[in-house]
Amino acid sequence: MTAPTFTPADLQRVPGAALPDLLRRMPKAELHIHIEGSLEPEMIFQLAQRNGVSLAYPDVESLRRAYAFTDLQSFLDIYYAGASVLLHERDFEDMAWAYFLRAAADGVVHAELFFDPQTHTERGVPMGVVIEGLTRACQRAQAELGIHADLILCFLRHLSEDAALQTLEDALPWRDRIIGVGLDSSELGHPPSKFQRVFERARRLGLHAVAHAGEEGPPAYIHEALDLLQVERIDHGVQALQDEALMQRLVHEQIPLTVCPLSNVKLCVFDQLASHNLRQMLEAGVCVTINSDDPAYFGGYLLDNFQQTVDALQLHAQHAYQLARNSLQASFVSAAQRQVWLAQLDACCAQALAS
Ligand code: ADE
Numbered sequence: 001m002t003a004p005t006f007t008p009a010d011l012q013r014v015p016g017a018a019l020p021d022l023l024r025r026m027p028k029a030e031l032h033i034h035i036e037g038s039l040e041p042e043m044i045f046q047l048a049q050r051n052g053v054s055l056a057y058p059d060v061e062s063l064r065r066a067y068a069f070t071d072l073q074s075f076l077d078i079y080y081a082g083a084s085v086l087l088h089e090r091d092f093e094d095m096a097w098a099y100f101l102r103a104a105a106d107g108v109v110h111a112e113l114f115f116d117p118q119t120h121t122e123r124g125v126p127m128g129v130v131i132e133g134l135t136r137a138c139q140r141a142q143a144e145l146g147i148h149a150d151l152i153l154c155f156l157r158h159l160s161e162d163a164a165l166q167t168l169e170d171a172l173p174w175r176d177r178i179i180g181v182g183l184d185s186s187e188l189g190h191p192p193s194k195f196q197r198v199f200e201r202a203r204r205l206g207l208h209a210v211a212h213a214g215e216e217g218p219p220a221y222i223h224e225a226l227d228l229l230q231v232e233r234i235d236h237g238v239q240a241l242q243d244e245a246l247m248q249r250l251v252h253e254q255i256p257l258t259v260c261p262l263s264n265v266k267l268c269v270f271d272q273l274a275s276h277n278l279r280q281m282l283e284a285g286v287c288v289t290i291n292s293d294d295p296a297y298f299g300g301y302l303l304d305n306f307q308q309t310v311d312a313l314q315l316h317a318q319h320a321y322q323l324a325r326n327s328l329q330a331s332f333v334s335a336a337q338r339q340v341w342l343a344q345l346d347a348c349c350a351q352a353l354a355s
């Protein structure tokens, strides 16, 4: 029997009522998730108790009430405080496993997890504890949930480049566990140019490279990330629309943007989801993907980001298909694995048309 075929334009026939089910069933890759940002308040308190760490908030509700952010920095202050409960391998494993359970329910087939080793090594937690714990959860996700997962080591840009270089050297015993490096934390005042040497070293080690740019920072930071750090994807990048030449470059070179709609609203990059520029960028031909960033802090995991964005921007099944397809295209998996998931995505959409 031949596989069902369809063209994306056929998806116009999928009724809006069928979209939630399609969004969930489509195989998707999540390419922008800070695993420390998946620590739910309940788990923060559970780990604090298990590890004897004291918190600045008396209970889960008061911590959750503090999640009223005005910008990136106001979030990062709380996010780093939350990560202070992570001490042992099992803590990192439990955190990532909880994420994978959510991801499986959302139809995620592949996840590239960002982690911030400096947040932990600065507190005296060894690099090996972080990487071994996360690796165990990744292996379990593959074995028990069928989710493929990789790790991307992020440098904290508010710290020095020398500290980033040292972090990369410290991670080398686990080189085979890491597929790439990234750049995150406070963007304004910390341009990509500050990290040129460490990204060059990472690339010479054969690691992939990505960087947060144009979340709050100007389009010039996106240019720098592409030209000086030679990144393969831009994390966020929503400020690109201010720069016509940059937009043309993103489209022409098909440089993926890992956009995080709920994060952008929570951190006041857009005043509401309906004002987000995702649809405009997608329709302009940019390789836009949808991701959750720090789901425990921003009000939703991957499927929530998809569903709420589809509703707010009145996206159709064809947009949803393109977004899922982009996520698979932009991932760092092998070409053979990508083809398998792309075929599954097409089969899933063909089935939606047939029913
Ligand atoms: N670290 C965790 N989430 C982040 C974000 N949205 N931007 C920059 N650094 C981060």
Ligand code: ZN
Pocket: 032, 034, 184, 212, 235, 293
């Ligand atoms: Zn991020």
